Amino acid sequence: MAETLAALHAASFARGWSAQEFEALLANPTTHAITSPHGFALLQIIAPEAELITISILPALRGQGHGRALLGKTILTAQENGADTLFLEVEATNAAALALYENAGFTVTGRRTGYYAYPDGPAVDAITMTCALQTGT
Template sequence: MFEDYLTWKPFFDVVPMQETDCPAASDLHGQRFSRQWSAEEVSSLLQQSGVFGFSALQTNAFFSRPLGGFVLSREAAGEAEILTIAVSEKLARSGLGWRLMQAALREALERGAESMFLEVDEMNAPAVGLYRRLGFQQVARRKAYYAAADGTKTAALVMRRDLR
């Protein structure tokens, strides 16, 4: 029995994002990005026309369903974009980002998008690798787009993937 506890791993369901997920999404965004989006900002985005999101909620937690990650996307006029995606640092490289991106790609396609765009900090090698494995290709580079807490600026890679 004790051995089972040592090998216990959290399991997550990827489900459509709800208003009740916004405070936890805000907290997670603040852990992963230098400028945290408030719960109100996340909620406001989620309520906009064409915006959709997915949450990764832990299914085998004892008292609650902790948020392990989330993605917010938008579709308009046949194009979709990833607005933001964040996965808990302790779950990095667990496949949760892949699952969230797959959900967003499927939903964008169902909504009629023919392509999806995203921007990523060129220094975020794990994210760039994930997006490349998902079939995204760099189409532009924005110099000094992101600013770190220490004032350092890095470029954003603009990436695109055909959905059809």
């Protein structure tokens, strides 16, 4: 599982996480992996709060609604595990992710200036977002 997630992650991010990093994350009982044939998401749930650690869709399969569907499954997993709030952090330049989250009901709660540092380019701000979940209780 860790090897597969590392390969999927490397296809989407400039600095992919290694299989060892995924192993460490998955060993944590608060981490939930949501997989699909198109991509995966990782959630950390410490009820009543959950955090979306990462979500990605294989590059060739983007723009076809798979991200929206996977985010929906991820939100459901958070709800089923007692979360009433979902947090995330996203690069201010990531238009696709911002659109995905805004369309799913997330609102912007803050901006961390220069949060993402890159050795070969300017730092990028982080946008923090949150979404209230229905607990179904």
